[in-house]
Amino acid sequence: MKHSVLQASWYRPLALVAALLGATLGLWLLLAGVYLWSDDPARPTIRIDAPELQLTAGEGAQSERGLRVERAASNGLILVQGAIRPFEARDYRGLGWRIDGLDQTRELRVIWATSVTTRKPFDRLISPDERRAGVVNLTDDPNWAGLIVGVGLAVVGSEPEAEPLLFESLTLQPRRPALSAILPLAWNDWRHDLGWTGRSINFTDAAEGAGRIRPLIPVVVWCALAALIHLLLAPPWRGFRTWTPYGVILLVGWLALDARWQWLLLERLDQTRSLYAGLEADERQRAGPDQGFYPFIADIRARLGTEPVRIFLVTSDPASYGANRARYHLLPHNVRLSATLDAASGVEPGDVVFLMSPLDRTAHDRARSELVFGDWRLAVSSELSQPGLGTLFRVKSVESED
Amino acid sequence: MDTSMTPIAWFAVALSLLLPWLAGALLLRRLWPDGTPGIWPLALGYGYWLALLVGALLLYPLSVLGLRVAFWLLMLGFALALGWAVRDRRPSGRETLQSLRSVWPRDAHELGSRLLLVLLLGWLGLRFAVLALEVWWQPLYPWDAWTTWAVRARVWSELGRLAPFVAPEVWAGDGTGAVYTIEAWHYPALVSRLSLWPTLAAGDWNETAANLPWLGAAIALALGFYGQARLWGASALTSLTALWGLISLPLLDTHVALAGYADLWLAGALGLSLMAFLQWTRTGDKRQAALCLALAATWPLLKLEGAVWLALLVPAWMLVEARRRRIGLSLIAAVFLGFGLAWLIGLRFEAPLIGLIEIGTEAIQLPFIGRFELGYHDSWGVFAQTLLGLENWHLLGYLLVVGLVVALWRVARGERAPWLLSGLALVLGSLMLLWGLFFLTDAHRWAEQGTSLGRLLLHFMPFYVFFLLTLWGRTSTTSA
Known part of the structure; x- marks a missing residue:
């Protein structure tokens, strides 16, 4: 320049x-x-490997390299279907395959069923060009629409002496977006x-x-x-x-x-505003993620009064969100989280035990009004209970181990 | 109980933050002569941090009187300090207006510069407004806040006393209910007392009140940063642009919006302290040295790793003066050699009052910090992702890499300015410490889970931004 x-x-x-x-x-x-x-992570290429292929017509078995089909059904039909989760036809453009041993004398067809036509699947003959490419594009097919619940390949016209076929995999090809x-x-x-x-x-x-x-x-x-x-x-x-x-x-x-x-912050602020703006502190908890159990915790607080008591909160996972949120909402009561209790836990008469659901290591002996932790028992009186959430007990006495 | 608040209670909460802020700011302001560019933002920024930290610290010894009595005594102290700070300083309205006009840069003649300034101020104002509303509406959100930091604050607030938090086995042996326990019972208590502070004014526990100090901390950090940038010699536009770079960091914003973690406090205390340190290395200003030391003293009181970060100051200080440099480098080498020897031989002893110290090939255990099992773990992928791939820092990770290259190149070319050497030592030292933690210890699991690497990097981000500003200022003048 x-x-x-x-x-x-x-x-x-x-x-x-x-x-x-x-x-x-x-x-x-x-x-x-x-x-x-x-690949779009929301609609990735789906590879259906041999273990996920089902032989619905014909005789064969899984081998190291794939699904080996030795013989066709009596009508000369071999039908292989892929185990798939239903998907929208608009997200995928067609099917690819890897098959060994398929010769030109046999017809290859792609078969699929939609949620509306499960009993009458559609099929389409695969052209020689498509067979050479190993993939068939179905986007132009008017029947490739809606929720696809099954997809597979059919080999038609197999002679009894025909070579075995080896189905290695099927691949669902996602649609590529248009430039626009x-x-x-x-x-x-x-x-x-x-x-x-x-x-x-x-x-x-x-x-x-x-x-x-x-x-x-x-x-x-x-x-x-x-x-x-x-x-x-x-x-x-x-x-x-x-x-x-x-x-x-x-x-x-x-x-x-x-x-x-900044735009994301504004959108998040809008969500926060719609959830909590104008609410008092207690109302926010009843509107937020703890709304499922907060009312029960509030009832427990009302039952226990304002003077702090020691609470042994027993839960299967003391590190869980629910247990720790319950502990926080119970403050200033003196809460200790644990998966179980024993003599070393320091439980005293007058303390409170809150069994938070679900539990797998504690039994409540209603007849004797005792909580059973393995060999250790606690005499308790039931104070409050909410099915699915838990039960509050007051400790009456501490039994020695059997 | 998390209560609804009356207007008077909210007024008291506002007073609990504004009074110490003003007292701290005006006391600091007296240390500098009028007309110093950036001095008012600096005083406002550092004033908040120092005052609130001092208040929270003094709550502990005074709590024998009862927490609320202690709190109002301290507020009285702040009021008296404010009164003393404003004595002999009753500027006329005209002088006040002139001092405010002096804040508006005299060099911003062009319309473009002024427009940019206004736009930047507006953008920052919008950011802070959004964060403030999140703090106002959002209940206590992040995990460690309602399992650790706010748990203690809430207990103390509702009981009106600083109930001790002890190990679970000690709690189990105490049947009186006088002690409490949480999993992180051994974490420093200062952040919990910062959360407690405004609730003492409110008269009861309130999550929004408890979170307000975080908002104040961010605003004060911004002011302190801007003030230090102006004192460094950057123009108003450059300083505000650098400030935007800091306040725009998504992870920093998140720690304000989802208030309750200790990392913002350590980031601010560390950042403001190191900015003052860098100023001291350049000018020898003892006021800056005092600010540095005062804030550095709080690092271990905010988070356990703050005690480790203190080690960064030693090599940075040694590199300041030429005559000390060789001695300093020799000492650093000796420390490394000694540490290496201890590691190879294996060192283990119980220090009185402090606890067990162990340095060996299997593990390192240091008092107050904890035990780390040693072994190399390849955390490069997660390190690179956190610094350069995720949205935590916008483009700051890349800029930091470029900045380090530029700084090293300047040192290689013979530049020996103390601030450059010390700044580089601080940045490289922090990265080395993080490398050691996440590559050589079992803390690598936290990096893989993504739970702490970002937050530990956050501690250094305010200083990293300031360091890059110092490089840019020199670079832009030499390349013109």
């Missing part, structure tokens, strides 16, 4: 703009490639948000479960592309020694990420 052009006052800003635009175009092309050729659909898909992934979760405090991964992209990586790629283009357009060895354009590139990238994060 001519020295006079490089020295022109308009060159630097133009180089920066060109770098930004070029990076944007490059990123779009990369994203197009990613969305066209990579890539931008909306990328936008959805960009905006995908799990909301506040228990893991939010440890790391921020709002886009987990999104289609294909995590927001940070495209921005990093964009910044790198923009920096590279600018480096080529305004190289330091030609006198362009300022860091400012690279700072601008960084700030634009940062702003893109932060604008997204």
